[in-house]
Amino acid sequence: MKTIVHKAESRGFADHGWLRSRHTFSFAGYHNPERVHFGALRVLNDDQVAAGKGFGTHPHDNMEIVSIPLYGDLAHKDSTGNEKVIKSGDVQIMSAGSGLRHSEYNHSQEDEVQFLQIWVFPKERDIEPRYEQKTFSAEDRVNKFQTVVSPEETSAVWINQDAFFSLANLDAGTELTYEVKKPGNGVYFFVLNGELSIAGEKLDTRDAVGVSDTESAHLKASSYAEVLAIEVPMALN
Structure with a gap:
C-alpha cells in the first residue's frame, strides 16, 4: 500500500473577501508542483461564499465537476438550461464534456454557504454536456459507506469516469473497511469532521490521506467523524 498524507493546514488558501477557498491541489493562484x-482527482476546493455572492458565468470543458454543499444552499444556472438550487444533503455533478457555461451563487442573502467543489478528469472527452443532482439521506451513511457518485446505473449520480464518491458518518469507536471497487484505483479520504485513523494514519478535521496499490483501507473513529472517500483511477489516459 502506498499512502500520502495532506494535513489541513498544508492546503493553499485564497481570501477574496466574498470567497474564502482552501485548495488541496494546485488551483488558480496556488501552485505546488507536488500537489497537482x-x-x-484534479481539484478539491473547500469554499465558503458570503451571502448573496458567488461565481459569475464562466466556461468549462472536459471535466467532471462535483459540488457537495456542507451547509447552506447554492443557486446554479448553466447554458444547457438547468437552473437549480443545490441544498445541504444534495450532490450535484456536471459532465462539462464538449463545453458549457455556468454560474454558482449563494442562494441566501443572509447566511454563508460552504461547499466542496471537486474536479475529476473524464474517461471520455467531448461528450454531450450532462447535469444531474440527487438528495441523499444522512441516515443511510451511519457507520457505513453511502455511494453518492458512481459510473454505474445506481441510486448515485452518474460520472463519466471509473470513479466512486462515498460518504460515511462514524460513531466514536466504529471500525470500517473501505473495499476498492475497481482494480487500479486509489482512494483519497477527506475528513469532513472529527478524528479517526485511516490506513494507520491519524487524521483530524480536513486532513486527508490518499491510498493506492491496495484492495482495501481500514478506518477507525476515535470521535464522531464524517469522511468523504473519493475513489479514482490512478493512471491517466
Missing part, C-alpha cells in the same frame, strides 16, 4: 493531482 491524485490520479484522476
Whole structure:
C-alpha cells in the first residue's frame, strides 16, 4: 500500500473577501508542483461564499465537476438550461464534456454557504454536456459507506469516469473497511469532521490521506467523524 498524507493546514488558501477557498491541489493562484493531482482527482476546493455572492458565468470543458454543499444552499444556472438550487444533503455533478457555461451563487442573502467543489478528469472527452443532482439521506451513511457518485446505473449520480464518491458518518469507536471497487484505483479520504485513523494514519478535521496499490483501507473513529472517500483511477489516459 502506498499512502500520502495532506494535513489541513498544508492546503493553499485564497481570501477574496466574498470567497474564502482552501485548495488541496494546485488551483488558480496556488501552485505546488507536488500537489497537482491524485490520479484522476484534479481539484478539491473547500469554499465558503458570503451571502448573496458567488461565481459569475464562466466556461468549462472536459471535466467532471462535483459540488457537495456542507451547509447552506447554492443557486446554479448553466447554458444547457438547468437552473437549480443545490441544498445541504444534495450532490450535484456536471459532465462539462464538449463545453458549457455556468454560474454558482449563494442562494441566501443572509447566511454563508460552504461547499466542496471537486474536479475529476473524464474517461471520455467531448461528450454531450450532462447535469444531474440527487438528495441523499444522512441516515443511510451511519457507520457505513453511502455511494453518492458512481459510473454505474445506481441510486448515485452518474460520472463519466471509473470513479466512486462515498460518504460515511462514524460513531466514536466504529471500525470500517473501505473495499476498492475497481482494480487500479486509489482512494483519497477527506475528513469532513472529527478524528479517526485511516490506513494507520491519524487524521483530524480536513486532513486527508490518499491510498493506492491496495484492495482495501481500514478506518477507525476515535470521535464522531464524517469522511468523504473519493475513489479514482490512478493512471491517466
